[in-house]
Every structure is written in structure tokens, then in C-alpha cells.
Amino acid sequence: MSETEQYDVAIIGAGPAGLAAAHQLHDAGKKVVIIEKYLWGGTCPNYGCDPKKILLGAVEAKEYADFLTGTGIDGKVTINWTDLMARKNQYTDGISQGTEQSLVTSGVDHLAGKATFIDEHTAVVSQDNQVAVHVTATDWIVAVGQRPAELTFPGVELTIDSEQFLSLPSLPDEVVIIGGGFVAIEFATIAAAAGANVTLLVHSDQLLRSFDDEMVDSLMDQLDDRGIHMYFDTEVTELKAVDDQFEATLSFGNTLTAGVVVRAVGRVGNHDTLALDQAQVQFRDEGILVDRYLRTSNAHIYAVGDVAYSPVPKITPVASYEAHHVVQEILGTSHPITYPAMPVVVYGTPKLAKVGVQTGTAAQNGYTVKDIDMTSWYTAYRQGEPASRIRVAIDQAGRLVGATVMSSHADELINYLTTAINQGLTQETVTQQLFAYPSVASDLSYFF
Structure with a gap:
């Protein structure tokens, strides 16, 4: 029989939002536990914004040199993908262990494993399908973030997602990226600058639908100047391995051959892994339903960051901002959340x-x-x-x-x-x- 632990606050998800809440509540005297099933630190520092921007840093240095070639800069700058990936790994390899150690140093209880609710106040935390502990808490914060969205076509298992792209040991000469959003454009500019021939496959008729159309048109001109090919209103209908390459059949009949095919078609919430119905928490495909206080339909469970169904950008600063608000709610300072203007950036070139x-x-x-x-x-x-x-x-x-x-x-x-x-x-x-x-x-x- 597994043990049961009682806490004032239990937090599921050790990304920036969950960690911020855990440390603040612990410092305020609450008995807190934070639960993480994958990497301590979450998406952003391990396989998201931070490693992506390390790669982008080299791309920008190359571009600045290219811009001034012939007007004060001589010679050609190239990106060494292997060395660049080694630099990225030097940063990311210690993130999870370092984050966990910071919890130890701070005295914040933490559990590694998958959390699944069994009632309105309790979840079981398991590893390898073996129940490790029951956790009961007065209040819960769900900060489990999102994961790459899937696609369904024959051979889709041959694609890679954003985490795998950011750990590619070598960059093929031909790269196909499925998607027309933030991640697709960011990866396309990185790969193109590193010397790959890049093709973007966009299922709709434009990129970045939430942005000003005229500015997106200007960006498309720049992507074209950087050698990035774009097909619109196009989907992959089949992907198969041919020798050491992949052959993608497109919806209009043509085929493309590439050394890697990247799936970058948005993200979906991880709330479907938590058995939220057992906790009387309402949700939809897009996320967990929350009110103006970030409370769910269970008044003692809050949702913050990417997994919350709220009309704000799904970016790290917003998640941390929401976590701070929920901390104040739990500590007794209750008021509806208000948001300042929030900048959103596509980190391309x-x-x-x-x-x-x-x-x-x-x-x-x-x-x-x-x-x-x-x-x-x-x-x-x-x-x-x-x-x-x-x-x-x-x-x-x-x-x-x-x-x-x-x-x-x-x-x-x-x-x-x-x-x-x-x-x-x-x-x-x-x-x-x-x-x-x-x-x-x-x-x-x-x-x-």
C-alpha cells in the first residue's frame, strides 16, 4: 500500500510557472510539493525558448556579418552545426538536475512521476505505472503546459517534433517543416542560415494568422530572400523512408525528398493526462476552464500558463505572471487577474x-x-x-x-x-x- 502525504499546496508541473509558485508559497510558510513527470525546469529552458535562442544567436551573428559583407566585412561566415549543438547541450544538459537541486536547497518537497487525480483533493503520483505516493492538498495548481500537436497521415511516425529538432546531432541538406506558426518559422530560419535547403508546408493560405497581414507579407519577402520555400494550402498525405531519406507526398500530388521532416503544427495541453474529471475540473480540448481568478470549476484547484483556457498569449512570462497571481489568491489576497500589454515575438530572422x-x-x-x-x-x-x-x-x-x-x-x-x-x-x-x-x-x- 502506498504512503499518503498531506500538503497545503500541491503543484503539478515544474516549469517556470510551477517553480515560481512553489518557491513563493514555500517562502510564505506553506507546506508545498511540486510534481514533475519529465524534466525539472519544464519546456522553456530544456527544449524550448532557451535552447532555440542559443541556436538563433549564432544565426544572428552570421546574418550581421552577411549584411556588412563588402562594406567593411570580408570573408564568409558559416555555421558549424555540430559545434553549435554542443554549445546548446552544454547549457541544457544541466538544467533539470540544477533545477531539482535548487528545490532541495530551498527545502521544497518534490516528487518525480505522473500525477493522476482520484478525487477532488487527491492525486496519485506514479513512476513506470507503479504508484509511489498519494498526495492530498488543500489547494492545487495545475501548470503542466503543452506538448507538440500530432498529425495523422501514413508515415507520420517518421517526423520529428520541436524537441527532437533542437537536439539534431547533424543538419541534413534538405529540411521540410510542416507548419506556418511561430515554431515553424523560427526553425526554418535557423536551418536555412545553417546551410539547409528549407521548405515550409502550410495547410492554410498564410503564415502567422494572429499577426498584421501586411507585416506578415513583409516577413514572407524576407524568408524568400533567405531561400526558404513555401507551399500554402498544402498538406502531407504520406511520408515514407527511401534509402537514407524521406519522401513526402503532398496534397497536390508532388513529392519532396528530405533528410528530416519536422512537425511544427502547434501545441496541445497536457491536461488530458491528469484524469481531471475525477477532481470535478471542467476542461475542453483547448485547455482547462478557469474564471477571472484562475480557479477551475473546483474552487481549490487553479490552472495557469499554457494549459489554462484563457484569452492570453501562451508564453513563459504570462505563465509566471499568472502563477504569482494564484499565489496571492492562495495566501488570501483575492481579486480578479488583470493583464498588462503583453509582447509576443517570433524569433526568426x-x-x-x-x-x-x-x-x-x-x-x-x-x-x-x-x-x-x-x-x-x-x-x-x-x-x-x-x-x-x-x-x-x-x-x-x-x-x-x-x-x-x-x-x-x-x-x-x-x-x-x-x-x-x-x-x-x-x-x-x-x-x-x-x-x-x-x-x-x-x-x-x-x-x-
């Missing part, structure tokens, strides 16, 4: 970022939209950047309320614009600030 009001539809809603080509501006010129563009939405009081940026500096610039939106800044208030010149920030007043 160039980057595409957005925040606030959708610039593609802002004019229809009474906002003034400014469309600015920044390619000739000093910030872009000094690095030889071939294309840089921003669209901003301004309200009737002259305040910035939305922006979409395409630039190698988009991730930096969008943070300044997010601050401007959250603080309700106008051109007058921005010009009263002093920024280092020349810098990305020093361009800020020109966007109003």
Missing part, C-alpha cells in the same frame, strides 16, 4: 513582434495607424539590415496602444513599446525621457 491593439484592424476601430519603413534609419543602416518596418496604432489622445515590428531588433524595441503602452505615454512624455544615442530606444519618439 528577421524577428516579428507585436503588442497591444492589432495594427492590422486598428484603423477600422478608430485608431490612427502609422506605417514606417525604418530600413534607411541609422539603427538599421549601421548594421546593414536589409528591411526594417513598424506599424503603430495611436488613440485620439495621442497614446500608443498597439505596435507590430519587423526587424532584427524587434524583440528589444517591442519591450520599449510595451512600456509606453502600459504607462500610457504620448510623444510629449517620451520626448521628456533621455535615452542613450544612438540606440533602438532613441528612436522611440518617432513612432508617435
